[in-house]
Structure formats: structure tokens, C-alpha cells
Amino acid sequence: MNVLIIIAMNYPGGSAAANRIQKIARGLARAGEKPMVLAARIAAHELETAIETEWQYDDYNIPYKHVVWPTTGSFLPYNARLILHLRPRFQNAIETLAEQTLPDAVIIYGHSGLISNPIRKFFQRREIPVVMDITEYHPTTIRRMLMTQSFDQWLCMKRLLPKLDGVIAISRWLEEFARRHKRPVLRIPALGEGLEEPLSSSAESEKFTMTYLGSMIERDLPHSLLDGVLAAASRGLELDLVIVGRLEATSAGRAARARIKGDPRLCKCVTVTGWLTDEEMRSRLRESDCFVLLRDDEIQTRACFPTRLPDYLQSAKPTILSAVGDVNLYFRHRQNAWLLKPGSGPGELADALIYLHEHPHEASEIGRAGFHTCLEELGYQQHGSRLSEFLTKLVV
Numbered sequence: 001m002n003v004l005i006i007i008a009m010n011y012p013g014g015s016a017a018a019n020r021i022q023k024i025a026r027g028l029a030r031a032g033e034k035p036m037v038l039a040a041r042i043a044a045h046e047l048e049t050a051i052e053t054e055w056q057y058d059d060y061n062i063p064y065k066h067v068v069w070p071t072t073g074s075f076l077p078y079n080a081r082l083i084l085h086l087r088p089r090f091q092n093a094i095e096t097l098a099e100q101t102l103p104d105a106v107i108i109y110g111h112s113g114l115i116s117n118p119i120r121k122f123f124q125r126r127e128i129p130v131v132m133d134i135t136e137y138h139p140t141t142i143r144r145m146l147m148t149q150s151f152d153q154w155l156c157m158k159r160l161l162p163k164l165d166g167v168i169a170i171s172r173w174l175e176e177f178a179r180r181h182k183r184p185v186l187r188i189p190a191l192g193e194g195l196e197e198p199l200s201s202s203a204e205s206e207k208f209t210m211t212y213l214g215s216m217i218e219r220d221l222p223h224s225l226l227d228g229v230l231a232a233a234s235r236g237l238e239l240d241l242v243i244v245g246r247l248e249a250t251s252a253g254r255a256a257r258a259r260i261k262g263d264p265r266l267c268k269c270v271t272v273t274g275w276l277t278d279e280e281m282r283s284r285l286r287e288s289d290c291f292v293l294l295r296d297d298e299i300q301t302r303a304c305f306p307t308r309l310p311d312y313l314q315s316a317k318p319t320i321l322s323a324v325g326d327v328n329l330y331f332r333h334r335q336n337a338w339l340l341k342p343g344s345g346p347g348e349l350a351d352a353l354i355y356l357h358e359h360p361h362e363a364s365e366i367g368r369a370g371f372h373t374c375l376e377e378l379g380y381q382q383h384g385s386r387l388s389e390f391l392t393k394l395v396v
Contacts, residue, residue: 001388001395003028003035004103006094008086008115010066011039012058016307017135021109023191024133024168025062027384033391036103037064038093040086052093067093077148082114091118098126105391106130107168111137113155120163129165129394132156133188134174137303165394168387171326173302186390189326192310194379198371199286199315207269208239208357210320211288213281213308215245216253219301221294221322226259226266228349233269237354243272244284285315290338290356290363294349295322297342313374318366320352330377334362336369 005025011018018039025035036055053066069085076084106123108116111134120130137157140150157177161167167178167185178185210229216222229241247253260266276284291312295301302325312319321327323339331337338352356363 001033001104001391002101003033003105003107003391004097005035005037005107005109006039006090006119007037007109008040008082008090008112009109010041011037011064017109020133020135020191020307022058022060022062023193023380024107024188024384024387026060027191027380028388029060029062029384030381031385031388033388035062037062038090038097039064039066040090041066041068043068043070051089052096065093080148082112082152087115087118090115091122094119094122098122102126103128104395107133109133109135111135111156112152113157113160114152116156117160120160124163124165129391131166131168131391131394132161132164133168133170134161134178135170135304135307136300137174137177138300139298166390168390170305170307171303172329173299173325177303184390184394186387188383188387189305189330189378190307190309191380191383192314192374192378194375194381195314196375198368199282206238208237208353209242209287209289210239210353211242211244211284211291211312212293213244213291213311215249216243216247216256217250218252219295219298220252221296222252222256223259224294224344224346225292225349226256226270227346228353229269230265231346231350232353233265235350235354237350237357239269239353239357241270242284242288243270244276244281245273246275247272281311285311285317288315288317290317290353290367291315291319292349293319293321294340294344295324295342297322297324301325301342310374310378313370313378316364316367316371318356318363319370320349320356330373331370334366336366336373338366 005021007021009015009017012022025037028035055063055065057063067089069089106128108119123130162181164183167183169175169178169185169187175185175187214220232239247257260270293306305326318338320338322342324342333339340348
């Protein structure tokens, strides 16, 4: 079965979305299907005039090509640029593709009704099932309304979703949302490599090292994380928080970076690496003693499931998590993760850090159990087989 996967982002790349789509494609290929990815990237420079690139292959032999959209109009809101530049280019690309060969099924990543609805119409008119992989749901805010993001999400979830042939949901919250609209749905959580052995550990460092992957977006509670680090340091723990990500990508990240730079206490115990290659990131993971991901209990955190979590678990080091949403489906406190109540204060995070540092054997046991949870529950291989069966039923 030929499966076309469409993502309005660069592929392959370091983004969580691209990594998820790559694992979905690899899982389908392992199950005997033939996935191909139609992605998007911004032109490298103003003089680049290409509309599409030629087909290429990623490191796992998955064919992909890019729809290229220009840098002009960068002053416009993102969704306005989607309509002006990217939507017509995607339409041209799928029409060109259809002249050569039609897929048997289509998967669209994301939650943009503006981009996805014309694609849905094109393929459903040709009796080809269209499925959407939905990984997030954002609350309506004034800023998102002004940027038309809330309207775009409404188009997707309220107008487009009921017309889809199926939904891939990353969480139970989104799974139930799709079921309420009477859509066939398959829940596929964050995906790991399915490693049978954890990443090898590096030599122990003098400091207790905690790693966070991401851009310190608001829902990751960056200031609660920094407050917890300061609380642990004030109680005598020698630690280093390593932040792997581009903090300049979000307003919350920029505020966190400014706070770190402006506080001598944080400068001593926080390292911001910026963007890293895959090998550099794996090296950082091997050097870590634990990982952290904090969340409040709200709609957007119940709707999503942390896509970076398998990267943590595959290192067989303990992960400190807020017990929100589907985290409670896979993890138990002090068994395969260290769970904090949503919205816990800095003292609770400091307690967890100090305990894990002072009880290395139990920390190791928690980390190993988390690794086995990742292998048994989050491997891309088994979910690729489930997705293959799901699509086959839709095609038949």
C-alpha cells in the first residue's frame, strides 16, 4: 500500500513533528507498506525560485520531497502566509503527483484546517481515504485569535475532522474527541526507537546533571523549573541543569534565557546548548543523571503527549514528570518515573532531585523500568503495524 504523508514543516529535521512523522513512516515501511513524505520548507534565500524539489531519501530510505515557499511576506501573520504561499503550492504538488501515481491512503500531520481541507477534498473526490495525525489542542487566547490560529484550529477540529476518514490521536483526550465525532480513531502516543538496550552512559561527572529538551515553552513551566533548581542548590545539591533547545524560538524561552543571564546563581548551574545534532544530543543524554518535564493540568497538556519523552526513557535514567493526562496511563510514581502533582512548587522538584542524587540504586531501578516501558509501549515498530492494519481497513 502506497501511503502519502503530508507535513507542512521541514522534513527530515530536528523538530518534534518531523521526528514523529519519520517514525510513523519507518513503522509503516517495517510493516511492509510504502510511505512517502511531502513536506514544506521556506526558501533558503530570496533568490531561490524553486516551487518543489526532486524526490530524495532520508537516512532510513524514506522518499520525500519539499514544497518550497518564499521568504516574501514574512511580516504577515504565519497563517496568512500559509494561505498566500503554502496552500496553493501544496495543491499544485499533489496535482502533479496525481498525474504520476495516486496513493492508496493519505496521512496529514497537524491541526491546520486552512492547509488540510483542500488536500482532503482532492483525495476524497478520488475515493482515497484521508487520515489526520493530531497531536495538540490549544486553548483560545486573544493572541491566538489575532494571529488567526484559533480560527484555523476551529476549522480543523470542528469542520474538517468530522469529514475525515480516520484520525490518529496522540492522547486519550484527542481519541475521545474524535470518537464524539464518530470518526474511526487510532491512538498512537509519542514514539521511541524501540531500542533493546539503553544508551550507554558516560563517565560520572562531579555535578548531578538534569537535562531538559525543548524551547522552554510556557506549558513546560520554565520558571517553575528554574525555581526548583535554585531551591535544590540552596539546599546544598551540586547540580547542572542542561537545556537542549533554541530558547529564542518562543517568547517564554526568551524570557527564561533573560532570567538565566540576569541571575548569577542560575548562571552557575544552568547550561543552554542551543540546537544540537542528533549525535550531540545523544551525548548529552548519556551524560545526564535524570530528566525533567513539568506541566500544569489543563486542556492543552491533557490533549498532548510529550514527544521528547521516549528520548529520556531510552537513556534508562529516571525522569521527573508532572502526573498529567496520559502520563498517568503509562507511569507509576517511583516505579518507572518520579511523578509530581501538577503545579507542584519548587520545593517538590528540589525534593525529587536530592532524593535521586542520594539514592542512586533506586534512581537506576526507576530509569531501567522507564526504559522497559518505552520498549514495550512506545516503540515505533508495534505502532507501525497497528497503523498499517488501521489504514488497510479504511482502504478496503
